[in-house]
Structure formats: C-alpha cells, structure tokens
Amino acid sequence: MKRLLSIAQLALLAAAFPAAAALNVFACTPEWGALATELGGDRVSVYTATTALQDPHRIEARPSLIARARSADLVVCTGAELEIGWLPLVQAQSGNPKIRVGQPGYFEAAGHVPLLERPARIDRSMGDVHPGGNPHVHLDPHNIARIALALGERLAKLDPGETAYYSRRAKIFLDRWREATARWERDAAPLKGASLVVYHRNLTYLIHWLGMREAGSLEPKPGLPPTTAHLSELLASLRQNRARAIVRSAYNDPRAAEWLAERAAIPSIQVPFTVGGSDKAKDLFGLFDDTLARLLAVAQ
Amino acid sequence: MHCKTLCAMALAVAWCAPLPVRAQDAELGKIREEIRQLKDAYERRIQGLENRLAEAESRAGKAERSAARAETAVAQPGIPAGGENAFNPAISLILQGTAARSSQDPETYRISGFAPSGGEVAPASRGASLGESELVVTANIDPYFRGLLIAALTPENEVEVEEAFFQTLALGHGLTLKGGRFLSGIGYQNEVHQHFWDFQDAPLAYKAFLGGRQNDDGVQLKWVAPTELFIELGAELGRGRSFPSTARSRNAAGAWTLFAHVGGDIGTSTAWRAGLSHLRTSPRDRAFEDVDSLGNPVAQSFSGTSSLWIADFVLKWAPGGNSALTNFKLQGEYFRRSESGALTYDDSTQVVPQFGTPINAGYASRQSGWYLQGVYQFMPRWRFGYRYDRLNFGSVDNGIVANGLGPVGGDFPLLMAGHRPARNTLMFDWSPTEFSRIRLQLASDKSRFGLTDNQALIQYIFSLGAHGAHRF
Incomplete structure (x- = not known):
C-alpha cells in the first residue's frame, strides 16, 4: 500500500x-x-x-x-x-x-x-x-x-x-x-514473384512492396480462425500451385501453419510483424532486416 | 498543404529564434530543402502506386468497375461521404433470445429473506422466449458533447429506455460529466451491458440489492487521475427512480453514489481493476406483496434509509496479453446493505383480516451477499465458466414482531425467512465471431427457501451494425 x-x-x-x-x-x-x-x-x-x-x-x-x-x-x-x-x-x-x-x-x-484492398462492398458476412x-x-x-x-x-x-x-x-x-x-530492395530481389501463404492478410503491404504474390490465407475469412475444411481446400490448391512458404506473425497460433506446412511440404516461417516480434526486431530497421532475412532464408 | 505547414514552421522558427541560433539558419534551410525534395519524391511514388492500383482494379472486373470506384471513393480516408447521410449516428442492434427449462416456475421466483426488488430478476421464462432487442444509437453531438440512446424492445412489445445520456467531450483535466439515464458506475458488472455478460442472468447479489442493476436518471461526474496507476473517482446524483429507492415527487436527489476504481497491469499477461462503491437512498413506501402465516395476501412497505457498499475486483489474464487464443477472467463482488426505518404491515385487503388496520413499527436490517466467477477461453471461440452466488440473511430487526404488535415471524415469510440463498451456475459458450454467441447455461438455484430450482437454457446473442467498443 x-x-x-x-x-x-x-x-x-x-x-x-x-x-x-x-x-x-x-x-x-x-x-x-x-x-x-x-x-x-x-x-x-x-x-x-x-x-x-x-x-x-x-x-x-x-x-x-x-x-x-x-x-x-x-x-x-x-x-x-x-x-x-x-x-x-x-x-x-x-x-x-x-x-x-x-x-x-x-x-x-x-x-x-494509400490503402490497399479497399473493399468495394462491405458486409459482415x-x-x-x-x-x-x-x-x-x-x-x-x-x-x-x-x-x-x-x-x-x-x-x-x-x-x-x-x-x-x-x-x-x-x-x-x-x-x-x-x-x-x-x-532492402536490392537484397530482396530474389523474392520478386514468390508466392506466400499468409495467416491473416496482415502482410499485404510487404507482399505488394516486394512484388510477391499471396497464394491464400489460413483464415477462411479475415478474423476467423483457420478451419480444417478451409485448410484442406488450401492444401489442394497448393498442390496445383506451390507456394514458397507459409508465413505467420509472431502473435499467430503456429499449429495451423505447421499442419499445412507438413502436408504441403513447404516451409512455415514466422516473421516478427512488428518491432519486438523477434530478438532482432529491436527497432524499425531491425524489423525489416529480420523480416527479409527470414523470407530470403526460404527463398533460395 | 504540408509545404504550407513547413513554411509556416520555418517562419515561426526564424522569427522566434534568438540571435545565436540564427547562425544555424543556413544549415536549417538546407535540411528543409532536402525534406522538401524527399516529399516530392514520395508524392511521385504515391502517384505511381495509385496508377498501379487503378490498373489492377480495371483488370479485376469491368462490370463492377464504375460502381466499385464510386464506393471505394467513399471509403477513402480523408474524403468523407457527403449528403444528408453524412452525419448519421452509429447504429447497432442486439438480438437475443433463450430456450429454457426449469424445475420451478420462474413466475413465482423470489429470493427468500430479502425484500423483493421489483426488477426483472426472474430466471428466463420456460420454453422459447425472445430476450430484449436493444437498439443503440450514438454519435458526437458537437465538439463538446456526445450522445447515446439504448432502447430495449421487450418481448412484451414495449419499448424501454435503458440508457439515454449526454457526455462531455471537452472538459479536460480527466473530467467527464454525464447526464440523463445511464448505468451507474458502482460495482463492476453494473456498467457492463447485458449482452456482454458472461452468464445469461445477473448475480444474485445484483438481483437482491439492486433489482438487477442500478440505472438511474441523474448526473455523473467522473475524474481520472493523471497517474500511471489507473485511479478513477466518481459521484452520481439521481432521482432514485427504482429499487432500492422509490421514485417520488421531490425537489431533491433521491439517490447518490460515490465510487472509486483503481487498476493496472501485472506484467504483460495480467490486467486488473478493483473498486469500492457506495449507494445511498431514502425509499418511501417501498411496497411489496407477501402472504401471512395463513397464506392470505398482505401488503408491506418500508420507509427509511438504505445504504449499500460494494467491493469489486476483476482480473484478466492471457498468455503474453494475447487474448486471441486463450484467456481467463476472474471476477467477484461483495455487497453489504443496511437499511433502517419503519415497516408497515397491512392485511386490510383480506375479506376477513386478522388485524384490519395497518401496523407500523421500526425496522432495521444488515444483509450481505457475494459472487465469484471465472470464465476461461480454452481455444479460440470456445469458453466455459463457473459462478458461485451466495447471499447472507444477516440480521433483521423487525419491530412489529419484536414489540408484539400482532403479526409474528411466520407472517413475514419473505422478510423473515432466515435463509441463505445460494446458486451454482455453469456456462459454456461458442462465439463464431465477436458479433455472435451461442450459450448453454446450467444452474442450481436455491433462492427460494427449501426449494432447489434446476435451470437449463440455451441463449443466442447477435449484434448487428456498428462495431461497438467493449468495456474492460
């Protein structure tokens, strides 16, 4: 007291x-x-x-x-x-x-x-x-x-x-x-055109910046937790079009990503997403350094 | 625009800077020039991005294109929608309902040993029934005030004003003034909207001491201290329109409250809040129906002062503070009420009354109650919870019985039943999103003297429209 x-x-x-x-x-x-x-x-x-x-x-x-x-x-x-x-x-x-x-x-x-993905129509469904x-x-x-x-x-x-x-x-x-x-732009050249599976659509700007592609998200719809049905669909589509990696943020539950990574035989990686999301992401520079390093590690 | 601000800043600096600083002017000018160049470069890039975006859009779908453009233009931050709709308030709607079964008839619900509160305290009706549909309308009124209305459409096809208040926006110094009808800041659960409760019904202590909850007509002044530890002090003056007070025609406040809350974090995983509140009212002729020892109806009423203390706490835990996966909430409140004044006993409405005239004598009671509940989200969307309720009969000093004025203890089956009501409640709910929830709740309720009411219900709660922010 x-x-x-x-x-x-x-x-x-x-x-x-x-x-x-x-x-x-x-x-x-x-x-x-x-x-x-x-x-x-x-x-x-x-x-x-x-x-x-x-x-x-x-x-x-x-x-x-x-x-x-x-x-x-x-x-x-x-x-x-x-x-x-x-x-x-x-x-x-x-x-x-x-x-x-x-x-x-x-x-x-x-x-x-400028914001990306401005919805033309909005509805909670x-x-x-x-x-x-x-x-x-x-x-x-x-x-x-x-x-x-x-x-x-x-x-x-x-x-x-x-x-x-x-x-x-x-x-x-x-x-x-x-x-x-x-x-970063020089170093990230090998990432151009790489397709990634994301957990939530929170890496859109990163993907857009580096000219990568989003091959799908673990969430069936933004904000909804991954479901088995959706993951199975995603798995089927990944067998058609292989993605480079499954990328999740530090705060995402790793289980769904690992489930899919194992079956689709593609690496699952975690990116810091923001400052403090990894040991190296101590400030904004570290955030980008570490994010790119982790992406490049699976791009080779 | 940026340039204007920058230039203005530059001017201001040049004007105000003392002489020695002027020597750095050249350097500053250079910096500003470089910043301007940077800005130009970025503005060109923005233009480029926008062009790319437009291209992507035109590829995306030609049919929808023009409509989409029109609507995305509306969504662009910084360009608000025009027209008469532009100032429409935020509107949301809560839909809820229950399907319930219980071993005792909810129509005969009472809490033995405690004066009936007259509020909506009975358990959910048997069978399927609609809950209250709540319409919430809120917006800033002007730079100084915000307004909110919550109208409840009851299953009996009536409209009740649950809350309708204005709140100041610009007082500053941590002060907020609220006026109208609002949920009182006393306790913890009192201010939580019903659709956000962790159980379908209120704790027994809220039912017995506040008739479900305190929402009076009046004013509230709150102050948040400028400290790192959350400290909030508040006071309310109200009409005292409902239990434990009684509405009456009077040129003064019928109820007042004082409350203090403190709170903070313990590490990143735990957040807590604790509080102490006081409610004081002076009911006049607070009447209720009971039966005498022969089972015939009598009217009783209380006049005097009622004083209630509430100690509350809530603690929320989530690993690393990330409540998305798992989280736990522990909440408890302790109520203590003392009332003193006079009680009237009137059996004159009976055909053959025992006494025939109202009997009046001193009355005093000290009663208490508490509950403790825990709710655990064990995986996304799924939670279960347990609540224990207990009321203590305490001491009741009934002058009519003590002074031998006629009626004996058995003539006050409600007030004088030395009973300690208790209830165990289990809850299990599933929330597909934050806008929908379906709940199963089981309870064993010993509110009635000598009877156990086993209750089971399924409840749905849906919220439509504007995304409301929820209280801690």
Whole structure:
C-alpha cells in the first residue's frame, strides 16, 4: 500500500511539473512507438499500448491504457478501424480532450498512405473487413517514410518551440531510412514473384512492396480462425500451385501453419510483424532486416 | 498543404529564434530543402502506386468497375461521404433470445429473506422466449458533447429506455460529466451491458440489492487521475427512480453514489481493476406483496434509509496479453446493505383480516451477499465458466414482531425467512465471431427457501451494425 501511495505521489508530481520530455506519446502498436522514438528522441516519452505478441485486433480498453491516455499529448495509432474495439473507449474514458479524433493530439498513420484492398462492398458476412482498406500499412518502408514525414510535422506542431529539433531528427531518420530501403530492395530481389501463404492478410503491404504474390490465407475469412475444411481446400490448391512458404506473425497460433506446412511440404516461417516480434526486431530497421532475412532464408 | 505547414514552421522558427541560433539558419534551410525534395519524391511514388492500383482494379472486373470506384471513393480516408447521410449516428442492434427449462416456475421466483426488488430478476421464462432487442444509437453531438440512446424492445412489445445520456467531450483535466439515464458506475458488472455478460442472468447479489442493476436518471461526474496507476473517482446524483429507492415527487436527489476504481497491469499477461462503491437512498413506501402465516395476501412497505457498499475486483489474464487464443477472467463482488426505518404491515385487503388496520413499527436490517466467477477461453471461440452466488440473511430487526404488535415471524415469510440463498451456475459458450454467441447455461438455484430450482437454457446473442467498443 505504501508503495502504491508513493507511486501515486510520484506520478502526481510528474504531472504537476512536466519533465524535460515535452510530449507524452501514447502509441497503439509497437511500430508507431518505435517511429515516435526515432523522430522525437529525448523530447518525447513514449508509451506503447500493445506488444508484438498481441493480436492488434483483440486489444481491450484495460485500465492501464485509460490511465496512460489520460496524460498523453499525442496518440499515434494506425487508424482505418484497426483499433475500433478499444481506442474509442480509452479516448472517451480518459477525460483527455487533446487526443480526440480530429484534434492535433490524435495521429492516424493510415491517413497518410494509400490503402490497399479497399473493399468495394462491405458486409459482415465477409469477415472482419475494414471499410477503409487493409490497415496493416507498416510493412512497406515507403509507407513508413510517408508516415514519418507526417508524424515529424505533427510532433513539431505540438511542441512548437522545438521545430528545428524535430526537422533535424526527421531528416536524419529519413536519410538512414532511404539508404536502408534501397538496400532492402536490392537484397530482396530474389523474392520478386514468390508466392506466400499468409495467416491473416496482415502482410499485404510487404507482399505488394516486394512484388510477391499471396497464394491464400489460413483464415477462411479475415478474423476467423483457420478451419480444417478451409485448410484442406488450401492444401489442394497448393498442390496445383506451390507456394514458397507459409508465413505467420509472431502473435499467430503456429499449429495451423505447421499442419499445412507438413502436408504441403513447404516451409512455415514466422516473421516478427512488428518491432519486438523477434530478438532482432529491436527497432524499425531491425524489423525489416529480420523480416527479409527470414523470407530470403526460404527463398533460395 | 504540408509545404504550407513547413513554411509556416520555418517562419515561426526564424522569427522566434534568438540571435545565436540564427547562425544555424543556413544549415536549417538546407535540411528543409532536402525534406522538401524527399516529399516530392514520395508524392511521385504515391502517384505511381495509385496508377498501379487503378490498373489492377480495371483488370479485376469491368462490370463492377464504375460502381466499385464510386464506393471505394467513399471509403477513402480523408474524403468523407457527403449528403444528408453524412452525419448519421452509429447504429447497432442486439438480438437475443433463450430456450429454457426449469424445475420451478420462474413466475413465482423470489429470493427468500430479502425484500423483493421489483426488477426483472426472474430466471428466463420456460420454453422459447425472445430476450430484449436493444437498439443503440450514438454519435458526437458537437465538439463538446456526445450522445447515446439504448432502447430495449421487450418481448412484451414495449419499448424501454435503458440508457439515454449526454457526455462531455471537452472538459479536460480527466473530467467527464454525464447526464440523463445511464448505468451507474458502482460495482463492476453494473456498467457492463447485458449482452456482454458472461452468464445469461445477473448475480444474485445484483438481483437482491439492486433489482438487477442500478440505472438511474441523474448526473455523473467522473475524474481520472493523471497517474500511471489507473485511479478513477466518481459521484452520481439521481432521482432514485427504482429499487432500492422509490421514485417520488421531490425537489431533491433521491439517490447518490460515490465510487472509486483503481487498476493496472501485472506484467504483460495480467490486467486488473478493483473498486469500492457506495449507494445511498431514502425509499418511501417501498411496497411489496407477501402472504401471512395463513397464506392470505398482505401488503408491506418500508420507509427509511438504505445504504449499500460494494467491493469489486476483476482480473484478466492471457498468455503474453494475447487474448486471441486463450484467456481467463476472474471476477467477484461483495455487497453489504443496511437499511433502517419503519415497516408497515397491512392485511386490510383480506375479506376477513386478522388485524384490519395497518401496523407500523421500526425496522432495521444488515444483509450481505457475494459472487465469484471465472470464465476461461480454452481455444479460440470456445469458453466455459463457473459462478458461485451466495447471499447472507444477516440480521433483521423487525419491530412489529419484536414489540408484539400482532403479526409474528411466520407472517413475514419473505422478510423473515432466515435463509441463505445460494446458486451454482455453469456456462459454456461458442462465439463464431465477436458479433455472435451461442450459450448453454446450467444452474442450481436455491433462492427460494427449501426449494432447489434446476435451470437449463440455451441463449443466442447477435449484434448487428456498428462495431461497438467493449468495456474492460
């Protein structure tokens, strides 16, 4: 109890006297937490609401998120309805008007990139489709660059005295990112045209970026767990058209992928999906390095 | 647009920067120029991507193309739909129903030893029956308020307003004010919508002490502390329109509540919340029907003050915090109520009454109850749960009996049955998606003195329309 009280006192103090870190950033997913850290440096204090081992579709508005959102100056989320099951509640319950939709304190990454797979028709019989398009935009480095530009501007807008600081960091990051992207594109050349079976359609942007093809998904419809009937169908189609690999994210259940991999005699691999999804995916650079390394390992 | 912002920023920096910083202007200008070039490059790429996309679309299907274009244009973020529909609120609809069998008639349901709450507390009707269909309509009203309506269409073909409130959006400082009719913030389950409960019916403690739940007409002020530990304090002032209060014509609040919740995470796997709440009301002539020792009807009513304390906790666990595969939820609440005032006993409606005139004397009771439930999702879509309910009769001081005014303990079979109701409930449910759920529930209910009610039911819950966010 004493410890709780002292934590509460400390936190109250921290709120009363804003520390050197000017902006409290609440990132919905690890990739945006990592990007905010790259762009904001020590002028931002970043809290990441979820980890790479958690299915981003199934997050709950737990008390700790409401408490963190209460003091946030900026919420950085994916948008395109990825966080619809919990973020609106966190925004409403935190009593923090700065982070409401439409305020400068609310940043939606998906609003700054062209979305793929925008459904022409939406109906819940199609599974968990997002009306705005596929929201898993971060596995295309060009999207990261676009979002970095916009997020850098947003940070500068919220911390106006330090515009130069954010501009400099954005430039440093984007220079490094451009070089890295060129390297990735060069290294990934053997992947062009490779067809992959995915678990959920959350690698669409990666596949699109590298000119790969999606040979199917383990989920019969977006958001529905794999069923035996669907896996059997997929197996039959894989016997016709072999895929290079079955790829799942760190948070996906490996069983269905392994079942299919064994019968179709193709490798099943796990990609980090986001920062923290593997030991090497410590930041955004590591995320792409490791993802490509794992894909290339099965492409040879 | 980006360029404008950048230029404005640049101007602002140039203007505000103290002299020594101006020396870096050249360097800054260079950086800005490079950023502008980067942006141009990316904008060209976006254009390229969009062209490719358009190409793919035109290949995809010529017949649907123009329609698809029109609709995808609507879906493009940043380009909202126009027309009169543009400001339509989010609408969702909950459909539910049960098929039930029970060894005791739900029509005669009562909780012996506890004053009837008059709420919808009976178990599901025998046979097939429709549950309440709920229509939820919600939207931001303007920059300052949000509004919500939940109308329940009852199986008796009536419409009930479950909730209808406004909520502030812009007070800041962690404050939120709510007004209208709303589910009170006391306890844990009280604020959870019925279609999201883990069992088909409410815990016995909610049935006995709140008539199912507290949803009053009034105002609520909530404050979230600016701390890492979740701390929420709230207070409500209400009309006191239903049990344990009674609605009456009065220029003051009939009920008030205070509540505090704290919560947080333990590692990444566990999240918890605990709370303490208080509800205070002053019912007047809170009447109910009972029978005397001969089985003839009598009317009883209570006037006085009623004070209820609730301690609650909930703990949710999932491996690594990923609830998609398996997860566990443990929830429990403890209720303690004390009432003191006067009780009236009236058998004058009988043809040959024993007493004939209302008898009135002091009355005081201290009663409690609790429940504990656990629900485990053992694989995607499948969950099972167990709940144990217990009410403690506690102490009842009935002045009419104690002072020998006529009626004896046997004339109060409801209030004076020294009974400790208990119930065991098992639940098993299957949720194909988050929008549908089918549940099997078995219960052995000892609410009635000396009787066991064995219940079995199948329930369906479907939700249509806008995707609602669920409370923790």
